[in-house]
Amino acid sequence: MVAGVLTSAVAAAVLAASGTTGGTDSVEVRAQGRFAPPAAFVTPSAITYDQKLVPAGSWIEVTQHSDRKGTKVQLRVKGLKAGYAYGVHVHQKPCGADPMAAGGHYQNKPSQDPGDVNPDNEVWLDFTAQPNGSGRSSAYHDWGFRRGEAASVVLHREQGGAGARLACFSVPFAPSPGA
Numbered sequence: 338m339v340a341g342v343l344t345s346a347v348a349a350a351v352l353a354a355s356g357t358t359g360g361t362d363s364v365e366v367r368a369q370g371r372f373a374p375p376a377a378f379v380t381p382s383a384i385t386y387d388q389k390l391v392p393a394g395s396w397i398e399v400t401q402h403s404d405r406k407g408t409k410v411q412l413r414v415k416g417l418k419a420g421y422a423y424g425v426h427v428h429q430k431p432c433g434a435d436p437m438a439a440g441g442h443y444q445n446k447p448s449q450d451p452g453d454v455n456p457d458n459e460v461w462l463d464f465t466a467q468p469n470g471s472g473r474s475s476a477y478h479d480w481g482f483r484r485g486e487a488a489s490v491v492l493h494r495e496q497g498g499a500g501a502r503l504a505c506f507s508v509p510f511a512p513s514p515g516a
């Protein structure tokens with residue numbers, strides 16, 4: 338195990354921490370944040386665009402484990418709307434005040450074909466919030482991210498690959514070892 342980088346930043350109601358550790362055979366990324374609305378001068382790492390469904394102060398954690406065989410991404414949330422069915426995917430770009438800033442879905446096989454918008458070619462983390470507002474999900478693929486092409490997790494109003502963007506969390510996803 339080689340010491341990696343650990344950074345943290347506190348700004349307004351935002352706490353974000355991410356770390357990467359790994360030897361030559363695997364890579365780990367863990368990022369946590371609390372959602373805040375877009376602000377004029379500081380872009381939080383976790384931004385809510387809809388405070389009814391993603392209240393300010395609600396919490397998110399995303400972890401990535403990649404090795405030469407594949408990639409597991411796990412999502413945990415707290416403080417969301419009980420019983421609500423959220424759609425979630427990994428997107429290409431970091432979050433911004435504009436919900437569209439995160440760009441499109443990360444795709445293993447980049448494609449314009451709507452048929453390639455599916456949980457095999459993309460990382461979907463849809464979940465339904467528990468009665469206490471918490472939720473979790475995970476996705477495993479036998480592929481990994483290309484460097485710099487996966488940078489956020491977006492929560493959507495609907496499940497199944499589409500729907501309005503409710504919130505966005507910037508995550509520094511790492512390329513697979515050896516990539």
Ligand SMILES: [Cu+2]
Pocket residue numbers: 425426427428442491493498
């Ligand atoms: Cu999405």
